[in-house]
Amino acid sequence: MTSSSPPLTATADATDAVPLFAQIKGRLRDDILEKRLPAGQKLPSEAQLQLAFGVSRITVRQALNELQAEGLIETLNGKGSFVTRPAQASRLGMLAGFNEMLRVHGRVASGRTFSVRTGPAPPRVARALKLAPGTPVTIVRTVRMADGVPAAFFQAYYEPTLGREILASRLADEDAMNLLEEELGFRLDRTQIAASAVKAGRMRGILLNVPADTPLLYMRFVPHDLTGLALLYADMYSLPEQFSYRAVVRR
Amino acid sequence: MTSSSPPLTATADATDAVPLFAQIKGRLRDDILEKRLPAGQKLPSEAQLQLAFGVSRITVRQALNELQAEGLIETLNGKGSFVTRPAQASRLGMLAGFNEMLRVHGRVASGRTFSVRTGPAPPRVARALKLAPGTPVTIVRTVRMADGVPAAFFQAYYEPTLGREILASRLADEDAMNLLEEELGFRLDRTQIAASAVKAGRMRGILLNVPADTPLLYMRFVPHDLTGLALLYADMYSLPEQFSYRAVVRR
DNA sequence: CAGTGGTCTAGACCACTCC
DNA sequence: GAGTGGTCTAGACCACTGT
Numbered sequence: 001m002t003s004s005s006p007p008l009t010a011t012a013d014a015t016d017a018v019p020l021f022a023q024i025k026g027r028l029r030d031d032i033l034e035k036r037l038p039a040g041q042k043l044p045s046e047a048q049l050q051l052a053f054g055v056s057r058i059t060v061r062q063a064l065n066e067l068q069a070e071g072l073i074e075t076l077n078g079k080g081s082f083v084t085r086p087a088q089a090s091r092l093g094m095l096a097g098f099n100e101m102l103r104v105h106g107r108v109a110s111g112r113t114f115s116v117r118t119g120p121a122p123p124r125v126a127r128a129l130k131l132a133p134g135t136p137v138t139i140v141r142t143v144r145m146a147d148g149v150p151a152a153f154f155q156a157y158y159e160p161t162l163g164r165e166i167l168a169s170r171l172a173d174e175d176a177m178n179l180l181e182e183e184l185g186f187r188l189d190r191t192q193i194a195a196s197a198v199k200a201g202r203m204r205g206i207l208l209n210v211p212a213d214t215p216l217l218y219m220r221f222v223p224h225d226l227t228g229l230a231l232l233y234a235d236m237y238s239l240p241e242q243f244s245y246r247a248v249v250r251r
Numbered sequence: 252m253t254s255s256s257p258p259l260t261a262t263a264d265a266t267d268a269v270p271l272f273a274q275i276k277g278r279l280r281d282d283i284l285e286k287r288l289p290a291g292q293k294l295p296s297e298a299q300l301q302l303a304f305g306v307s308r309i310t311v312r313q314a315l316n317e318l319q320a321e322g323l324i325e326t327l328n329g330k331g332s333f334v335t336r337p338a339q340a341s342r343l344g345m346l347a348g349f350n351e352m353l354r355v356h357g358r359v360a361s362g363r364t365f366s367v368r369t370g371p372a373p374p375r376v377a378r379a380l381k382l383a384p385g386t387p388v389t390i391v392r393t394v395r396m397a398d399g400v401p402a403a404f405f406q407a408y409y410e411p412t413l414g415r416e417i418l419a420s421r422l423a424d425e426d427a428m429n430l431l432e433e434e435l436g437f438r439l440d441r442t443q444i445a446a447s448a449v450k451a452g453r454m455r456g457i458l459l460n461v462p463a464d465t466p467l468l469y470m471r472f473v474p475h476d477l478t479g480l481a482l483l484y485a486d487m488y489s490l491p492e493q494f495s496y497r498a499v500v501r502r
Numbered sequence: 503c504a505g506t507g508g509t510c511t512a513g514a515c516c517a518c519t520c521c
Numbered sequence: 522g523a524g525t526g527g528t529c530t531a532g533a534c535c536a537c538t539g540t
Contacts, residue, residue: 019528045506056530058309061507069320071502078506078538095500189502196495197448197468215466217448218491240469244447247500249346251322251440270509296525307511312526329518329525506538512531519525 020055025063032072032083033226035185043073043081070226072187086181090188095247097175098144098152098236102243107146111172115141118160125157128192128222129230136160142172143207150208151242155235162231177223180231188231192222195245204237219245271306276314283323283334284477286436294324294332321477323438337432341439346498348426349395349403349487353494358397362423366392369411376408379443379473380481387411393423394458401459402493406486413482428474431482439482443473446496455488470496 031037044052049060064081067073071089075081099109120134131137137157144152156176158167166183167176180186196218205212221234238245282288295303300311315332318324322340326332350360371385382388388408395403407427409418417434418427431437447469456463472485489496 021528047506056532058531059529062528064507075507076538077508077536080506080538090502191500192497193500194495194497195446195468195470196491197466198491199466213464215448215450217446217468219446240447240449244445246443246445247498249442249444249498249500251341272509298525307513309512310510313509315526326526327519328527329520331525503540504538505540507536509533509535511533514528514530516528517526519523521522521524 021059021062024053025066028067029072037083039083039085041083045080086185086187090181095191097177099175102146109146111142111144113140113142113172116168121157125233128233138168140168140171146242149242152236152238153204153207157233176232176234186231187226188223189226190224194220208239210239272310272313275304276317279318280323288334290334290336292334296331337436337438341432346442348428350426353397360397362393362395364391364393364423367419372408376484379484389419391419391422397493400493403487403489404455404458408484427483427485437482438477439474440477441475445471459490461490466491
């Protein structure tokens with residue numbers, strides 16, 4: 001009744017080249033990504049999977065081990081294997097969102113959305129999101145505060161089919177990556193980041209309540225799905241006195 | 252004659268709690284990190300390891316698999332397992348050095364060292380490198396150029412015992428992370444990064460040949476060893492028109 | 503206690519690499 | 522062909538989790 005109930009070991013006789021454990025892994029992986037096995041769900045026990053797929057236990061375990069290495073499941077001795085919740089999987093990661101970073105430092109994070117509109121994707125955004133030039137995207141602009149003081153200006157672009165109201169309405173108070181994971185159930189894999197510095201200029205100076213020649217940290221974030229899909233394109237302009245970005249990059 | 256020739260399976264009778272494969276993995280791991288098995292060296296075959304440790308092949312393979320997952324060895328079908336070269340291991344990574352990033356964009360990178368001295372570690376540096384306050388560190392200051400134009404100012408702190416002349420003499424033209432890996436043989440694991448923005452100010456303005464109110468990207472890099480050792484503390488101040496930082500952060 | 507995953511053995515056959 | 526790793530089986534015993 002769980003993962004692979006309808007079909008059997010599909011390729012029992014004629015298939016070569018694809019190892020059994022990889023087939024099993026692929027089945028379970030698809031079941032998880034397409035949410036036939038929802039987050040938190042217990043997988044069938046190794047004994048059950050042996051029977052269901054008609055393979056030995058070692059073969060089942062090899063599939064489960066690789067899924068565990070990819071962060072899709074977690075395995076507890078004496079209890080079983082469970083589909084990880086997207087948020088847990090990426091909490092292991094080392095890229096915190098803006099609000100989260102503020103709160104870790106004991107500061108009060110808040111925000112205000114001051115514009116939501118839909119328009120054609122600018123070329124750089126279309127390229128990063130792998131959309132045809134001019135595809136309509138939703139653009140949400142917010143100002144984030146630290147202890148009530150303006151700290152950063154955000155501009156997020158995403159395909160409207162993605163999360164419609166959810167993202168737009170909550171982007172002021174929540175980190176985009178959290179919303180993508182926890183509310184929309186995406187499994188984040190890797191995020192491209194870029195960093196530079198700019199003068200605040202007139203418009204951003206007014207929004208952040210600083211002189212126009214104040215240096216701002218500019219960062220761009222493009223988080224990607226486990227399937228390689230680019231989910232979002234976000235520009236950040238932050239005040240260095242209020243916020244400095246930190247992350248850990250592995251190997 | 253290779254990894255574990257002198258000792259046998261040390262804990263044959265009384266030891267519990269430490270699985271066999273973990274012991275084997277630990278032995279090989281130590282042999283690699285302490286360079287008894289140098290980079291590029293072929294490991295004993297799985298059959299030889301079976302005999303040497305007196306275990307089954309599956310147990311040997313479990314140890315080798317985990318070493319492979321950690322990037323310490325790579326395994327080639329029909330040939331054997333080999334100790335990875337540090338540079339290869341981290342080329343898998345997604346954090347390129349400054350010069351490397353410039354060259355990828357088709358620009359000519361060059362540099363000039365204008366000060367090498369030894370002095371007590373500033374508190375923030377001592378903290379990051381886990382040194383007692385005031386421990387002497389070597390401080391190397393360089394200016395890096397892109398196509399002959401000043402692009403960034405670097406300030407690197409490291410324990411003098413680390414690489415003495417090597418680092419100091421070549422830090423102008425080579426990325427610190429490359430030197431640490433390829434010349435000094437460290438195995439990089441994770442790098443803490445921080446980003447902010449500052450005004451150039453008088454001193455850096457003169458060095459980079461820009462007005463004092465030019466915004467600069469400030470970044471800090473603290474690369475760590477596989478053993479958790481902090482190797483270096485580097486400040487970077489770069490001109491946004493010449494250089495913007497990019498990386499990919501996984502999960 | 504029964505159910506679960508964690509570890510381990512002693513085989514086997516195959517595909518690949520190099521001589 | 523001999524040597525190597527890649528896959529797989531059919532068992533086994535243990536430690537941990539729940540009842």
